[in-house]
Amino acid sequence: MSHPPAPTDYTPTPRSTPTRNRDRAHYDTATVHAILDADFICHMGFIADDAPVVLPTLYARVDDRLYLHGSSGSRPLRNATGAGLAVCVTVTLTDGLVLARSAMHHSLNYRSVVVHGTAERVTEQAELDLAFTSLVNQVVPGRAGDCRAPSPKEQAQTAVLRLDLEEVSAKVRTGGVGDAPEDLGLAHWAGVVPVRRVLGEPVPDPALPAGTRQPGYLRAAVESARQAI
């Protein structure tokens, strides 16, 4: 049986092609965007003083672009002013623990995206406004419309990097246990344990007036995460 060719909206390059498990690689916009939209923390790698540095960073996706949040005083942000900063941005969602009968075939179900490129500092006001709004909404959709927008002074303390989604790959492992046939008779439990990130009951700020109701977008976010498990 022949499979239809997988879509390659993003053109694979040597460094966006995994050296192993290539059947898990995806290069289509739908898969990449869905993974990026399911999280808000990425790990951004860059080079400082000839050594790699990996920092967790808030991000937002807008169309085929990421906005990366930082302080205007932080190392990567300072370095990105001018010619930009070579980065690798990775987002990883863990979906399941795969417990095989053999230690070797233990695995994880996961969805990850790796983006290579040059991150550039956002300086134009209209794009900054879009980035700030998107970063807040990436964490809780709808929240940006229910808080005070940043003042010019606050905006000056924050820096945002722009990273276009051009050299991008996703890697996805789904499914069950992959034990070898000769191991199937071993007397060990085997299966998949689902893993999910959930939101607990929101804890109101003590200074909030008594009886303040939780906004609908927040309840929706909590319920949506609950249903996933």
Add this chain to the structure above:
Amino acid sequence: MSHPPAPTDYTPTPRSTPTRNRDRAHYDTATVHAILDADFICHMGFIADDAPVVLPTLYARVDDRLYLHGSSGSRPLRNATGAGLAVCVTVTLTDGLVLARSAMHHSLNYRSVVVHGTAERVTEQAELDLAFTSLVNQVVPGRAGDCRAPSPKEQAQTAVLRLDLEEVSAKVRTGGVGDAPEDLGLAHWAGVVPVRRVLGEPVPDPALPAGTRQPGYLRAAVESARQAI
């Protein structure tokens, strides 16, 4: 009121000292180990062809050392043979969404550890055995004793890197909303939404004999994650 000096079991260096929010930095063994023990996926950064690469990788902590899992054919593992590979390994746990009345004071509660160092390939059999056992147990404590150990052929397909915990820092944000006093009267809901990773009900492999009971260590892992939310 004076605070006792914070313990610095790991000596801070320029690159293990954050450029902002230094009050969130920790250098004590207890804090660092507790964060590392609460997860099993790190993001490992290294340099390949003069560019940063960040890949999600399984890890295990054994005393003051990390073992990092990979394929013997993968780029970082090939590069680590010989003089070792300069890496930055970062582990990040998200604990809460901090929704402030102002967009600026939105934040996350989190615990992260950043390790800088040179990763070296593990080659001695006794240390490899320890690493394989620890990697399985990092995901589900107790599991390594309830599966078939890797054969010599399987071991040859897997590679393990060793990274000593020497240049290490943790960064932790806890607590509530940090709005400015002049924003406290704004009519926006504010508070903290707890975030947790939980395990769902294990799904047995279809080939498992009917009536096979879930092992106790697995039930313990699932229940322990449930209680966290």
